[in-house]
Amino acid sequence: QVQLVESGGGLVQAGGSLRLSCAASGRTFSRYAMGWFRQAPAKEREFVASINWNGDTTYYADSVKGRFTISRDNAKNTVSLQMNSLKPEDTAVYYCGQSTVMGAGTTSDRYAYWGQGTQVTVSS
Numbered sequence: 001q002v003q004l005v006e007s008g009g010g011l012v013q014a015g016g017s018l019r020l021s022c023a024a025s026g027r028t029f030s031r032y033a034m035g036w037f038r039q040a041p042a043k044e045r046e047f048v049a050s051i052n053w054n055g056d057t058t059y060y061a062d063s064v065k066g067r068f069t070i071s072r073d074n075a076k077n078t079v080s081l082q083m084n085s086l087k088p089e090d091t092a093v094y095y096c097g098q099s100t101v102m103g104a105g106t107t108s109d110r111y112a113y114w115g116q117g118t119q120v121t122v123s124s
Contacts, residue, residue, distance in 0.1 A: 002026035002113040004096045009118030012086055016122070020081040022096030022115055030054070030074040033099035035111055036081045038092035038120075045095065049081060050104035057104050064090075086122045093117040 008020040020036070035050035049070040050059045058070050069082040079096060097111030105111070 002098060004098060004113055004115035006094065006096050006115040006118040009094060009120045011121045011123065014086060014088055014122055014124050016086050017082070017084045018086065018120060020083065020094055020096075020118060020120070022079045024077045024079070024096075024098060027098070029077040031102060033102060033104040033110075034070075034072060034079040035097045035099065035105065036070060036079075036094060037097060037108060037111075038090075038094045039117075040092040043092075045108055047106045047108070048094070050099075050106060051079065052104040053102040059104050059106050061106075083120070086120075088122045088124045091120060091122050093119050 003025045005023045033052045036048040037045050038048050039045040047061050051070045051072050055072050067085045072079045095117045096115040098113040099110050100112045
């Protein structure tokens with residue numbers, strides 16, 4: 001049974017940083033792309049960042065490009081999202097997703113498994 005557990009969310013002032021982590025179990029982690037999505041109140045879930053199976057290809061939403069960095073450690077079965085220069089509009093629940101394929105994707109339909117989410121709140 002696949003399990004994804006996010007951690008690292010919290011409350012931070014605008015301009016600050018947070019690092020989210022997602023620990024995966026239940027499948028061979030290194031075979032699948034991973035992604036981060038977020039959902040703000042009354043909004044649809046949106047793509048944030050994704051990384052392919054070996055970490056050499058990454059994609060970012062335009063809204064976070066240059067501020068967020070996704071990375072993975074296949075030896076530890078973890079994927080991380082380093083978030084710098086945070087803005088109030090980054091406030092959302094952040095979800096880790098595990099893809100069905102090796103290549104990174106930007107749409108939620110490519111992700112079969114999801115964590116429970118971690119809240120990120122950025123105050124102005």
